[in-house]
Amino acid sequence: MEYGAVLAAAPLVARPNWLLLSPPPLAPSIQIQNRLYSISSFPLKAGPVRACRALASNYTRQTSETVDLDWENLGFGIVQTDYMYIAKCGTDGNFSEGEMVPFGPIALSPSSGVLNYGQGLFEGLKAYKKTDGSILLFRPEENAERMRTGAERMCMPAPSVEQFIDAVKQTVLANKRWIPPTGKGSLYIRPLLMGSGAVLGLAPAPEYTFIIFVSPVGNYFKEGLAPINLIVEDKFHRATPGGTGGVKTIGNYASVLMAQKIAKEKGYSDVLYLDAVHKKYLEEVSSCNVFVVKDNVISTPAIKGTILPGITRKSIIDVALSKGFQVEERLVSVDELLDADEVFCTGTAVVVSPVGSITYQGKRVEYGHQGVGVVSQQLYTSLTSLQMGQTEDWMGWTVQLN
Numbered sequence: 001m002e003y004g005a006v007l008a009a010a011p012l013v014a015r016p017n018w019l020l021l022s023p024p025p026l027a028p029s030i031q032i033q034n035r036l037y038s039i040s041s042f043p044l045k046a047g048p049v050r051a052c053r054a055l056a057s058n059y060t061r062q063t064s065e066t067v068d069l070d071w072e073n074l075g076f077g078i079v080q081t082d083y084m085y086i087a088k089c090g091t092d093g094n095f096s097e098g099e100m101v102p103f104g105p106i107a108l109s110p111s112s113g114v115l116n117y118g119q120g121l122f123e124g125l126k127a128y129k130k131t132d133g134s135i136l137l138f139r140p141e142e143n144a145e146r147m148r149t150g151a152e153r154m155c156m157p158a159p160s161v162e163q164f165i166d167a168v169k170q171t172v173l174a175n176k177r178w179i180p181p182t183g184k185g186s187l188y189i190r191p192l193l194m195g196s197g198a199v200l201g202l203a204p205a206p207e208y209t210f211i212i213f214v215s216p217v218g219n220y221f222k223e224g225l226a227p228i229n230l231i232v233e234d235k236f237h238r239a240t241p242g243g244t245g246g247v248k249t250i251g252n253y254a255s256v257l258m259a260q261k262i263a264k265e266k267g268y269s270d271v272l273y274l275d276a277v278h279k280k281y282l283e284e285v286s287s288c289n290v291f292v293v294k295d296n297v298i299s300t301p302a303i304k305g306t307i308l309p310g311i312t313r314k315s316i317i318d319v320a321l322s323k324g325f326q327v328e329e330r331l332v333s334v335d336e337l338l339d340a341d342e343v344f345c346t347g348t349a350v351v352v353s354p355v356g357s358i359t360y361q362g363k364r365v366e367y368g369h370q371g372v373g374v375v376s377q378q379l380y381t382s383l384t385s386l387q388m389g390q391t392e393d394w395m396g397w398t399v400q401l402n
C-alpha cells in the first residue's frame with residue numbers, strides 16, 4: 001500500500017536517471033526501493049523527533065492540512081519536506097520545464113563545476129500563511145532578478161523571472177502542509193542554481209541544475225526577537241572590490257565560517273564586516289545587511305559591489321521613507337556605528353533584528369539598554385505586518401498563492 005502511495009506521488013513524466021542515488025535500476029522494484037531509501041533515510045538534522053514520524057507517513061496523508069510538528073520550537077534548522085523542484089539546462093541555455101519530485105539526495109558528477117570550482121548561487125525567500133489559510137510570498141520577482149544578475153557574474157544561464165516565480169509557487173503549494181500556522185514562523189524557500197555538468201579544466205560547466213527546496217523555519221538567531229550581540233571583524237573580510245560580495249554565490253559563505261565560529265565561541269551572535277580597503281567603513285553581517293539610526297536619521301552602507309543588495313534592506317528603506325524618515329545610503333564609518341542610537345540588521349532569514357551590543361577592538365557599546373530601539377521596532381512592525389498580510393498591502397509587494 002505504501003509503495004503504491006509513493007508511486008502515486010511521483011510525477012507522471014519519466015524520471016531522469018541522475019536523480020537516483022545509485023546507477024540506473026535494473027528492475028522497477030529496485031527503483032521504488034531506491035526512492036523509498038532516499039526519502040526515509042536522509043538524515044533529518046535539526047528536526048524534532050515528531051517531524052520524523054510525520055515524514056514516514058508523508059505519502060499516505062497527503063490530504064491532511066498541516067503536519068504534526070513542534071511549531072512552538074522552530075529554529076532555523078533544515079526540516080525536510082515532501083517535494084522539491086528540479087529543472088535542468090544544457091548548452092543551449094534553455095531550462096527544461098521542470099518537475100516536482102520527492103525531496104531527497106541528487107546525483108552529481110564528482111567533476112561537476114559546482115563541486116570543483118564553486119559555480120553556484122542561492123536565493124532565499126519566505127511564504128507566510130494567513131489566518132484565512134491563504135499563502136503569501138514577498139516580492140519573489142526580486143529574488144528571480146537577483147538570481148539572474150548573480151548568474152551573469154558566475155557565467156551561468158538562469159531561469160527566466162516567470163519560470164523562477166512559477167517554480168517557487170509550485171514548490172510552496174506542493175509542500176503546503178509544512179507552512180507553519182500564522183504567527184509560528186514561515187516556510188523558507190531555497191532556490192539553488194549550480195553548474196552540474198562535468199569539467200576538468202577551469203571553465204563554465206556544460207550543464208546547469210535549478211533546484212528549489214523548502215523548510216519550515218522560526219527565528220534565525222537563537223536569541224529570538226531579543227537583540228543580538230555583534231563583533232566587528234578587522235582581520236577577516238567577506239568581500240573585496242571587484243570580487244563577488246554583491247552576489248549570492250555559494251563561495252561567499254564558506255569563507256566566513258571561520259570568523260563566525262570564533263565569534264560564536266566568544267558568545268557573539270555573528271560578525272560585522274568592514275571594507276577591505278580602509279578597514280573603516282561598515283559592510284554587512286555574514287548573511288544580513290546593517291542599518292544605524294542617529295537622531296532619527298537612518299543610514300546604511302551604499303551598494304557598491306561588496307555588499308549583497310538585500311531585498312529586505314531595499315524594502316526597509318522604502319518603508320522608512322514612506323513613514324517620513326530621512327534615509328541615507330552612503331559610507332558609514334565604524335565610529336558612527338559606535339555613536340549610534342540604534343543598530344539593526346535586515347535579511348529574509350532574520351527579518352529585522354535589533355542589535356543590543358557591538359564590540360570593536362575590545363570596546364563594547366550597548367544600545368537602548370539592551371532593549372529594542374523605537375525606530376527598529378516601528379520598522380519591524382510595519383514590514384512584518386505587510387509580509388504576513390496583517391495590514392493592507394499598501395506597497396503591492398505580496399503575491400497571494402491560493
Ligand SMILES: *Cc1c(COP(=O)(O)O)cnc(C)c1O
Binds near residue numbers: 248284308312
Ligand atoms: C541574503 C543576504 C542578505 C539579505 O538579503 P535579503 O534579500 O534581504 O534576504 C544580506 N547579506 C548577505 C551576505 C546575504 O547573503
